[in-house]
Amino acid sequence: MEHINIAIDGPSGVGKSTMAKSLAKRLGYTYIDTGAMFRTLAVYFIQNGIDKDDEAAVVAALPSCSVEIRYEDGQQHMILNGEDVTGLIRTEEVSEAASVTSQYVEVRKKLLDMQREMAKKQDVIMDGRDIGTVVLPDAKLKLFVTARPEVRAERRYKQLLESGKLGSETLESITKEMRERDHRDSHREHAPLIQAEDAVLLDNSDMTEAEAEDYVLSLLKERTGR
Numbered sequence: 276m277e278h279i280n281i282a283i284d285g286p287s288g289v290g291k292s293t294m295a296k297s298l299a300k301r302l303g304y305t306y307i308d309t310g311a312m313f314r315t316l317a318v319y320f321i322q323n324g325i326d327k328d329d330e331a332a333v334v335a336a337l338p339s340c341s342v343e344i345r346y347e348d349g350q351q352h353m354i355l356n357g358e359d360v361t362g363l364i365r366t367e368e369v370s371e372a373a374s375v376t377s378q379y380v381e382v383r384k385k386l387l388d389m390q391r392e393m394a395k396k397q398d399v400i401m402d403g404r405d406i407g408t409v410v411l412p413d414a415k416l417k418l419f420v421t422a423r424p425e426v427r428a429e430r431r432y433k434q435l436l437e438s439g440k441l442g443s444e445t446l447e448s449i450t451k452e453m454r455e456r457d458h459r460d461s462h463r464e465h466a467p468l469i470q471a472e473d474a475v476l477l478d479n480s481d482m483t484e485a486e487a488e489d490y491v492l493s494l495l496k497e498r499t500g501r
């Protein structure tokens with residue numbers, strides 16, 4: 276039986292992962308956060324003093340990084356060279372390094388096969404930037420999720436605050452960095468963040484999480500009958 280794949284793309288702080296996780300649970304699909312994979316590589320570059328802006332150095336380091344995904348109690352854990360680095364990947368420093376190094380084609384190549392293999396084996400909801408355009412062009416349902424930038428920055432600020440991870444960031448600095456990353460993610464040469472032609476646009480600025488989820492479930496039902 277062919278597996279059902281749902282592709283969710285959009286900028287950071289738009290609530291993709293919250294929505295995807297919750298939908299995956301309701302549908303019994305596997306949730307795959309591809310941003311976490313780029314973040315895991317970024318942790319390696321930071322820990323090993325590799326300059327994120329030096330493409331040749333980053334590419335030369337790739338053979339030394341093995342990235343695996345493990346699920347524990349339904350949660351995605353990121354394993355870097357055998358070590359669980361899940362707790363290290365959500366800092367601003369890692370966000371920045373992941374955004375910069377994900378521009379390099381060799382970095383993307385390293386993760387692409389792994390992403391596709393996972394989607395072949397099971398029903399998945401995968402989120403990222405290029406899932407509908409590059410990774411899973413045949414996904415049953417593609418969503419491009421957006422929200423107004425100020426709404427996204429506020430959500431990110433709250434998330435950092437509530438998880439006790441807020442460092443020296445302010446709402447202003449988060450907004451500024453978010454804009455820079457959005458620009459970089461959308462304007463890079465390889466697999467930029469763009470809406471796939473056949474993706475459904477979902478602006479959730481003024482929606483509750485439940486409203487957004489119900490909408491996606493209704494779209495899925497239309498397409499799959501389930």
Ligand code: DC
Nearest residue numbers: 287309310313373374377403404405
């Ligand atoms: O979704 P995220 O914020 O955790 O992703 C971190 C960075 O990884 C993001 O700035 C761009 C990159 N990324 C990517 O290039 N392609 C993906 N499919 C997912 C993330």
